[in-house]
Amino acid sequence: MRMMLETHLRQVAAVLLESAIRIAPPDTRDWGQAMRGELIHVEGPWAAVMWALGGASVLAKRALASLLIPGRRRQGIPSDAGLFAKDVSIRKAVLVAGAGCILAALLFFAAPPFRQGIQVSLAVWHEVFRVTASDGQPGLAALSTQAEKQHDPEGLAFAAARLWDGRQSARLAEEAVWLDPTLIWIYPVVAVRHPDLPEISQWAPKLERWDPQNALIHLIKAQSIEIDHMGEASKLPPKEFRKRMEEDPAWQSAMAAAFASPKFDDYLDRLKELDQWVVSRYRFNDPYELLSGEEADLPTYAFSASQQFAESLLQSGQNFEARGDRKGAAEKYWAVARFGLVIDSQGHTDFEHHMGSSLQAGAYKQLQALSQKEGSPDEAALFGYLTGRLTPAVGEDSRLGGQWVFGRYVSRRNAAVLQISGLMMLIFSVLVVVAGSVVIVGSRRGAGLAAQRAKPVATVVTLAGAVGLLLSSATIYLTYRPYWYIFQHAILNGDRSQTRDFRDFLMATHALPGVAPHSYLLVNFQFYFWAGMTLLGVVGLVLILLRHFLGRARALAPRHSPRVP
Amino acid sequence: MKIPRISSETLLVLERFVERPTDWRYGYELSRVTGLKSGTLYPILMRLEKHSLLEARWVATEEGVPPRHTYRLTPNGLELARTQLTAARQRSMVQQPAFCSG
Numbered sequence: 001m002r003m004m005l006e007t008h009l010r011q012v013a014a015v016l017l018e019s020a021i022r023i024a025p026p027d028t029r030d031w032g033q034a035m036r037g038e039l040i041h042v043e044g045p046w047a048a049v050m051w052a053l054g055g056a057s058v059l060a061k062r063a064l065a066s067l068l069i070p071g072r073r074r075q076g077i078p079s080d081a082g083l084f085a086k087d088v089s090i091r092k093a094v095l096v097a098g099a100g101c102i103l104a105a106l107l108f109f110a111a112p113p114f115r116q117g118i119q120v121s122l123a124v125w126h127e128v129f130r131v132t133a134s135d136g137q138p139g140l141a142a143l144s145t146q147a148e149k150q151h152d153p154e155g156l157a158f159a160a161a162r163l164w165d166g167r168q169s170a171r172l173a174e175e176a177v178w179l180d181p182t183l184i185w186i187y188p189v190v191a192v193r194h195p196d197l198p199e200i201s202q203w204a205p206k207l208e209r210w211d212p213q214n215a216l217i218h219l220i221k222a223q224s225i226e227i228d229h230m231g232e233a234s235k236l237p238p239k240e241f242r243k244r245m246e247e248d249p250a251w252q253s254a255m256a257a258a259f260a261s262p263k264f265d266d267y268l269d270r271l272k273e274l275d276q277w278v279v280s281r282y283r284f285n286d287p288y289e290l291l292s293g294e295e296a297d298l299p300t301y302a303f304s305a306s307q308q309f310a311e312s313l314l315q316s317g318q319n320f321e322a323r324g325d326r327k328g329a330a331e332k333y334w335a336v337a338r339f340g341l342v343i344d345s346q347g348h349t350d351f352e353h354h355m356g357s358s359l360q361a362g363a364y365k366q367l368q369a370l371s372q373k374e375g376s377p378d379e380a381a382l383f384g385y386l387t388g389r390l391t392p393a394v395g396e397d398s399r400l401g402g403q404w405v406f407g408r409y410v411s412r413r414n415a416a417v418l419q420i421s422g423l424m425m426l427i428f429s430v431l432v433v434v435a436g437s438v439v440i441v442g443s444r445r446g447a448g449l450a451a452q453r454a455k456p457v458a459t460v461v462t463l464a465g466a467v468g469l470l471l472s473s474a475t476i477y478l479t480y481r482p483y484w485y486i487f488q489h490a491i492l493n494g495d496r497s498q499t500r501d502f503r504d505f506l507m508a509t510h511a512l513p514g515v516a517p518h519s520y521l522l523v524n525f526q527f528y529f530w531a532g533m534t535l536l537g538v539v540g541l542v543l544i545l546l547r548h549f550l551g552r553a554r555a556l557a558p559r560h561s562p563r564v565p
Numbered sequence: 566m567k568i569p570r571i572s573s574e575t576l577l578v579l580e581r582f583v584e585r586p587t588d589w590r591y592g593y594e595l596s597r598v599t600g601l602k603s604g605t606l607y608p609i610l611m612r613l614e615k616h617s618l619l620e621a622r623w624v625a626t627e628e629g630v631p632p633r634h635t636y637r638l639t640p641n642g643l644e645l646a647r648t649q650l651t652a653a654r655q656r657s658m659v660q661q662p663a664f665c666s667g
Contacts, residue, residue: 028611031607031610031634033634034607034621035592035603035607037631037632037634038592038603038633038634040631041633050602051593051596051602051603054604054607055604058603058604058607452572
């Protein structure tokens with residue numbers, strides 16, 4: 001068994017060396033044969049393998065050098081000073097290749113997708129190392145300061161629509177409207193994002209005068225009234241609080257006005273135009289600020305209030321029906337259906353369409369039942385069809401949910417690739433700088449023995465770092481490029497059809513790879529296990545190299561005083 | 566004369582050749598006496614041979630066994646090796662503190 005192992009190892013060594021001889025340049029093949037000739041005399045099978053490995057590495061380096069420097073074989077005998085130096089041409093070729101990789105990596109900086117990709121890839125580390133506070137918006141704060149100095153109403157409105165600080169947002173919105181009264185639409189945008197602002201009660205009458213037919217204004221007013229009652233909400237059970245709200249004449253009036261409104265405008269079109277203008281003027285390209293908070297633009301509270309009011313209307317219609325007043329009942333049902341249609345047809349976001357469809361479906365269901373009672377089967381069939389069309393099928397929800405989960409998985413995976421590439425790029429940059437410095441120091445005249453000994457390893461490390469830098473840069477560029485185009489289409493052309501994927505991606509970049517967003521819960525154990533194993537491997541390799549070179553340095557130390565015969 | 570910079574590994578190989586200047590030496594034998602691995606030793610031999618400081622020849626051994634390459638310094642190589650080893654020894658003595666010399 002032991003003999004077999006020894007034979008196999010020697011065969012492996014021979015095959016390795018013979019393969020290297022095949023790829024070696026013609027002028028070094030003799031040397032390959034020389035190493036091959038010695039192989040049989042090397043004592044011990046493992047020593048034979050190591051011998052073959054050493055020989056093969058020499059031949060491979062020569063093959064690489066002949067590829068990189070085609071005229072290398074024709075060069076003359078170097079000067080006396082270079083006579084005993086290590087293989088200078090190979091080292092030069094390695095350094096030239098490394099410099100080429102670094103240059104190519106630097107060229108990526110000329111591409112806007114790459115620059116933005118780096119910014120996004122390093123966002124999570126800003127939070128981890130507390131470079132920026134997790135609740136800070138430094139870019140937007142700077143923009144608002146600049147806009148205030150320049151008395152720029154558009155810049156102020158842009159910042160007001162996005163700042164997380166409600167009071168600051170309200171202040172900027174009021175300043176923007178004071179400078180340019182046509183920007184009054186920024187009030188509802190801010191009110192939707194910060195529904196508890198006390199300024200809303202002052203804005204509501206102005207907005208009602210300015211855009212009286214917009215349902216959103218009345219919904220904001222109703223929300224403001226509801227927030228005034230929030231003190232009671234904590235003392236009352238939810239049902240009781242809901243009943244109390246329904247009995248409030250001001251809330252009733254606001255909701256009735258909303259349901260009677262012929263239009264619904266969330267002002268997202270105006271916000272898109274404002275975005276285009278401000279982005280080009282201030283060169284503000286922070287995707288987190290421009291897109292990640294977009295979903296919050298939805299008047300989410302409007303859904304519950306509308307549902308509540310719609311249910312009261314439908315209940316009222318049923319009461320009319322019970323009393324035999326079918327006309328009165330139909331009017332109530334139609335009020336709900338009409339409002340749902342307005343929201344569905346004029347809304348911009350998925351949430352708004354969903355809200356409109358849901359209200360319509362509930363109303364058509366009642367109208368279907370009413371038509372059947374009235375003996376109008378055609379009308380009943382039509383309402384039944386509309387109810388079915390507007391109510392998502394049982395399987396549809398899970399199918400769409402499945403697509404969404406898959407889309408989110410892809411976004412998270414891409415975000416992890418981008419984050420890791422960004423980190424690797426930083427590590428390789430440091431490696432190139434450190435190893436490159438060692439090469440420069442080792443190349444200087446009068447360099448210390450340690451620097452000279454470290455030079456070959458540093459040269460290889462520089463090349464490896466440069467290749468890593470290039471690969472990680474290319475990965476960042478290729479991974480982020482599609483998202484950059486989505487961003488450009490969204491901001492410059494107003495095409496927001498794919499921004500949900502981008503938002504998912506941006507959200508994922510706020511968490512460390514494999515860690516649940518906004519928590520320290522590790523959800524991807526496998527990733528961290530293999531990352532840890534790889535890291536241990538790299539550390540082990542570095543230790544082996546250090547031991548090898550330091551050991552060799554110690555072994556060679558007494559040889560500076562050789563005996564001369 | 567300006568003394569060229571020589572790697573310590575090259576000095577080590579030269580030292581072994583200078584010990585028995587007329588003998589032909591095998592690569593594996595040199596590797597054992599110098600402690601250098603094949604990946605370090607052969608580039609040194611290749612450079613020395615390229616600059617005509619080393620001569621090499623093939624030696625046939627027994628049947629079925631590949632021939633072996635053997636090496637020894639040329640007269641030029643021997644002269645240069647001696648110069649370099651002397652210079653290296655002088656450098657070493659200058660660097661060594663006096664109380665460590667014995």
